[in-house]
Amino acid sequence: MISFFSNLLSANAELAITVVKIVLLLFIVLTVNAYLTWFERKVVAHIQSRWGPHRVGPHGLLQPLADGVKFLFKEDPTPAGVDKFVYYLAPLLTLTLAMTSIALIPFGPNPIRLFNHDIYLGIAPPDVNIGILALFAITALGVYGVTLAGWSSNNKYSLLGGLRSSAQMISYELAMTMSVVGVLLMAGSFNLKKIIEAQAHHPEWGIFGWNIWPQILGFFCFFVAAIAETNRAPFDLPEAESELTAGFHTEYASFKFAMFFIAEYTSMITVSCLCSILFFGGWLSPFPASWTFTHYFPSAVLIPFGLWVIWDGVRYETLFGRIILPGAGTAIAGLGALFMLWHGGNEFIQGPFWLLSKIFVFLFVYVWMRGTLPRFRYDQLMSYGWKLLLPLSIVNVIITSFVILAKMTWWGAK
Amino acid sequence: MTAPLVVFFVLAAMAVIGAISLILQKHPIHSALSLIVVMVALAGLYLLLGAEFVAAVQIIVYGGAIMVLFVFVIMLLNAGVEEHTSISKMAGAPGLLLVVALAGFVAATIAKSTESVQAAPQTAEMASTMGISNMLFKEFVYPFELTSFLILVAVLGAIVLAQREKS
Numbered sequence: 228m229i230s231f232f233s234n235l236l237s238a239n240a241e242l243a244i245t246v247v248k249i250v251l252l253l254f255i256v257l258t259v260n261a262y263l264t265w266f267e268r269k270v271v272a273h274i275q276s277r278w279g280p281h282r283v284g285p286h287g288l289l290q291p292l293a294d295g296v297k298f299l300f301k302e303d304p305t306p307a308g309v310d311k312f313v314y315y316l317a318p319l320l321t322l323t324l325a326m327t328s329i330a331l332i333p334f335g336p337n338p339i340r341l342f343n344h345d346i347y348l349g350i351a352p353p354d355v356n357i358g359i360l361a362l363f364a365i366t367a368l369g370v371y372g373v374t375l376a377g378w379s380s381n382n383k384y385s386l387l388g389g390l391r392s393s394a395q396m397i398s399y400e401l402a403m404t405m406s407v408v409g410v411l412l413m414a415g416s417f418n419l420k421k422i423i424e425a426q427a428h429h430p431e432w433g434i435f436g437w438n439i440w441p442q443i444l445g446f447f448c449f450f451v452a453a454i455a456e457t458n459r460a461p462f463d464l465p466e467a468e469s470e471l472t473a474g475f476h477t478e479y480a481s482f483k484f485a486m487f488f489i490a491e492y493t494s495m496i497t498v499s500c501l502c503s504i505l506f507f508g509g510w511l512s513p514f515p516a517s518w519t520f521t522h523y524f525p526s527a528v529l530i531p532f533g534l535w536v537i538w539d540g541v542r543y544e545t546l547f548g549r550i551i552l553p554g555a556g557t558a559i560a561g562l563g564a565l566f567m568l569w570h571g572g573n574e575f576i577q578g579p580f581w582l583l584s585k586i587f588v589f590l591f592v593y594v595w596m597r598g599t600l601p602r603f604r605y606d607q608l609m610s611y612g613w614k615l616l617l618p619l620s621i622v623n624v625i626i627t628s629f630v631i632l633a634k635m636t637w638w639g640a641k
Numbered sequence: 642m643t644a645p646l647v648v649f650f651v652l653a654a655m656a657v658i659g660a661i662s663l664i665l666q667k668h669p670i671h672s673a674l675s676l677i678v679v680m681v682a683l684a685g686l687y688l689l690l691g692a693e694f695v696a697a698v699q700i701i702v703y704g705g706a707i708m709v710l711f712v713f714v715i716m717l718l719n720a721g722v723e724e725h726t727s728i729s730k731m732a733g734a735p736g737l738l739l740v741v742a743l744a745g746f747v748a749a750t751i752a753k754s755t756e757s758v759q760a761a762p763q764t765a766e767m768a769s770t771m772g773i774s775n776m777l778f779k780e781f782v783y784p785f786e787l788t789s790f791l792i793l794v795a796v797l798g799a800i801v802l803a804q805r806e807k808s
Contacts, residue, residue, distance in 0.1 A: 313670065356769070360697035364684075367705025371677070371712070378670060378716050386716065393713045397706070404701075417694075417770065 248350050249330070256329060260492040261291035267594045274598035285540070285548030295485075303481035306381060313379035318479065318486035321372025325490040325497070328365040331358060332500045333419055335578040336510055348579060358419035359411070362501065363404055366456060370396040372490070373458070373475050380478035388474025391464050391605065398612040399455040399462075405620035406448035409627040410438050410505045423509035430516035437508040442627070446506040448620040453498040455612065457491060460597035464605055499589035500582075507585050510578030525580040526567035533560025649689055656682035667722045669715045673708060680704045694770045 265280060265287065272279030280287030305314065330350040338345035355361060370393055377389015411417060414425035422438075429436045439446055455462035464474075471477070476487045503509055514521040533556045540552025566576050603611065659678035666672045680703040687696035777785050 310668075310670070313674070357693040357697045360694065360701070364697045364700035364705070367701045367709075368677075368681075370705070370709050374709070374712055374716070375670075375674075378712075386719075390713070390716055393709055393716075397709055397713070400705070 244346060245350065248346070252330070252350060253326065256326065256493060256496065257489065259496065260489050261295060263492050263495070263590065264294065264488075265291050266590070267597070270591070270594045271598040274595075285543055285545065285552050288551070298482050298485040301481040303483065306478045308381040309478070310379040310381070313375050314478075315483075317372050317376035317379060318483045318490075320375070321369065321490040322486045322493075324365050324369045324372065325493040328362055328369075328497045329493060329500070331355060331362050331365075331419070332497065332504070333423075334510075334582060335575075336420075336423075337575055337578060339575070354418055354420055357417045359407065359417050359422070359501075359505075362497075363400075366494075367400065369456075369494070370400075372487075376479065376487070377475035380475070382478050384471045384473075385475050385477045388471045388477070391471075392458060392475060395455060395458075395462065395464060395608060395612075398609060399452040399616070402448055402612060402616035402620050403452035403456060405617065405624060406445045406452060407505060408620075408624045409442045409445040412624070412627050412631055413438060413441065419504055419509075423504060423511065426508045427511050427516075433515040433518075434508075434513035437506065437511070437513075439506045441630075442506060442623070444619060444623040445627075446502070448616050448623065449505070450502060452612070452616055452620075453501070454593070454596065455608075457494040457498055459491070459495065459593060461600040461602050462608065463602060464608060495590060495593055496586065499586040499593070502589050503582055503585035508581075509585075510582040512577060512581050522573055522577060523567055525576050526563040526573075529563030529566070530560050533557065533563060645689060649686070652682045652685040652689065655679075656686070669720045669723065670712065673711045673715060676711070677704055677708050680708065694773055 268290075269279040269287070280290040283289040283293045305311070332349055333351070334348035338347045340346075351358075373392040373396075374389045377385045377387070377392065380386070410422060414422040416422060416425075426437050476484055479487060512521060512524075514524075536556030536559060537553045538556075540549055540554075540556060543549050543552055566572050656679050659675045659682060663672050663675035663679065666675060681700060684696045684699040684704065687693075687699060
């Protein structure tokens, strides 16, 4: 019996690895999503001079768990007169597409060698030729979830929210796609890995080799359009609570609502990944390649952070906090020490560390913008998308192609 | 049966079932959803043939842009379940006749052809992004530019039609 399973496993090793990777990524993304809600509430609270969640667990760290339990056990009524099939399909579609898009993100350059197989970080192999196009294809389908949810709910607020969202997404998808064309022209590929490698063309330039400098216009257009695509503040008109109660998800309760919620946060993570990969060098270090001492940067961040968590936990009021926080701190500091002392680990962590830090910064910017900017009016939203972002991104494409053409004809560079 | 063949049959079944459901569904939104299933299944078939770029564009343009507009218009008009008048019911009879005729014609053509039916040759080089752009901008550059001119005219027409109310 055991030999049967081992035979099956060795025959389908690639398949088994992919399945394990999918389960792992699902677990990680869902956990990060949960703590992203905690992070958002905390940051927005501090922006507004409040404490945010702080009752459940130390620093409110168990709040996501409590929220999850609440989502699971709330009553889940289906309103009268809904289109049953579409009503159930909409949250499922939204969540599935959001999760699928994250499968295409490569999280690091070097594979882990395990059981004689090169295991890359990220589910798709890192050389998907149409990487960015496939991502846009999945995002393009994402509109349906919100639209259909609004339509099937049999509620005028939901319908208005759904209509707004489809209009908004059609408008901003154009600008988002156009703004990336500059990056694609510079890299000469749709492949996400090649786009990152093109930014390491001059290893000594470090941060100044990234796409953000020549493509600053493109980045501006992309980030704004991407925030609008994910329906986040200040572009959260489809769920503007002062006008539409809750917009497209008014009639959704319990776990179906949670699915929309998780999908929104997952798309936030995807957009942050894309911003880092397309414009901020992905897993590249901001320092010149010859500065090898910067390889200890991950340890220099993790060890003090871990020590701070231990110190914070020891003087915490509750017994639970005094156990949990120092434990977590020890784990973090230990990880930092491991990356400092073990050469292989140090080499391996460089890529993922920089990519994850960049993703974290963009997630913070997302929350920061929600905490500071007021919502757009609907006509402002439309004219902003069509009259400013789209022309700007087209200008960016034209400038970039002329510069590349000039380089090729006059300097003979490729 | 090899894995690609299994995937082909699954996608083909999806496309055919989606197309049949597009006709049979009573509500326009359900019909539109069925059409999206057809588009996505077709994109999967392109992917199976190695035409990655075409597959992605199929989903972005047909699945994303065009079908969103369909759904948007249906929602905006708040179209309900379709109503059958006596004439539209009568139209079913010649329609059925045409279906039988077309199916017979296709079947006859397949039966008459002496060559065995084969999958398209693997044209990874031609189907790649570079191959497509080489074809578009070298071999077929005049038809391509003519098409873009037509689209430009259509865009201008849409703007003129939309602005007519103001004057």
